[in-house]
Amino acid sequence: MFSYYGSKSKIVNYYPPPKHKKIIEPFAGSARYSLKYFDRDILLIDKYGAVIKCWKWLQSCSKNDILNLPDLYKLGKGFDLKTLNLSEGELLFLGFNAAVSSTTPRFKISIFAAEQGGMQTYFKRVADNIWKIKHWDIQLGNYENIPNEEATWFIDPPYQFGGHAYVENKINYTELKEWCKGRNGQTIVCENTKADWLPFKPMTELEGSMFRTTEAIWSNHITNYDDIQSTINFYD
Numbered sequence: 391m392f393s394y395y396g397s398k399s400k401i402v403n404y405y406p407p408p409k410h411k412k413i414i415e416p417f418a419g420s421a422r423y424s425l426k427y428f429d430r431d432i433l434l435i436d437k438y439g440a441v442i443k444c445w446k447w448l449q450s451c452s453k454n455d456i457l458n459l460p461d462l463y464k465l466g467k468g469f470d471l472k473t474l475n476l477s478e479g480e481l482l483f484l485g486f487n488a489a490v491s492s493t494t495p496r497f498k499i500s501i502f503a504a505e506q507g508g509m510q511t512y513f514k515r516v517a518d519n520i521w522k523i524k525h526w527d528i529q530l531g532n533y534e535n536i537p538n539e540e541a542t543w544f545i546d547p548p549y550q551f552g553g554h555a556y557v558e559n560k561i562n563y564t565e566l567k568e569w570c571k572g573r574n575g576q577t578i579v580c581e582n583t584k585a586d587w588l589p590f591k592p593m594t595e596l597e598g599s600m601f602r603t604t605e606a607i608w609s610n611h612i613t614n615y616d617d618i619q620s621t622i623n624f625y626d
Contacts, residue, residue, distance in 0.1 A: 446479070
């Protein structure tokens with residue numbers, strides 16, 4: 391629904407499908423796993439208020455609310471979104487998309503966003519899918535305070551190496567390790583192969599604009615990724 395650093399939009403199909411009717415994302419971000427399985431009972435939690443406010447605004451939107459947003463392409467590079475008469479939710483949504491793959495909303499339109507001529511097509515796609523999130527439970531909070539219930543836990547925290555860019559990046563990985571291992575139901579944890587706080591298995595290589603990384607996975611269920619790797623381009 392919106393651009394966000396570390397989004398799993400290009401690799402969501404590589405993760406195991408949920409085994410339970412409920413999906414919990416304790417580090418929600420742009421929640422691409424939940425969007426893939428949107429018809430489940432979804433609980434999104436995130437400590438970063440801008441992310442939760444953006445999601446709650448989207449959840450309250452009509453199709454016309456999305457379609458009537460100003461086109462970033464037409465506004466052009468460097469345009470200051472704060473000069474427009476926008477609600478907080480509109481500003482956050484446009485701010486995340488104006489930056490493209492940022493950890494925070496940026497209110498001056500980046501050259502990359504300005505050069506994308508398909509913003510109205512993108513808004514139409516969001517508008518056509520807004521109904522999928524109407525039943526979701528979206529909350530501001532800390533992963534440590536979530537009740538431990540039987541569910542599919544899709545856990546995508548700030549990465550041990552590379553997660554410093556996030557606003558809420560203070561993670562005790564020793565504590566997070568034990569918390570992940572103690573979840574009831576199915577647990578899927580995202581990281582890359584540099585991480586050592588769980589015995590992660592390589593899953594797929596990501597070709598970034600500057601360097602290549604290998605996405606990794608830990609699960610309390612058997613996965614098919616022990617010996618399988620593939621290479622994809624990673625741009626969001």
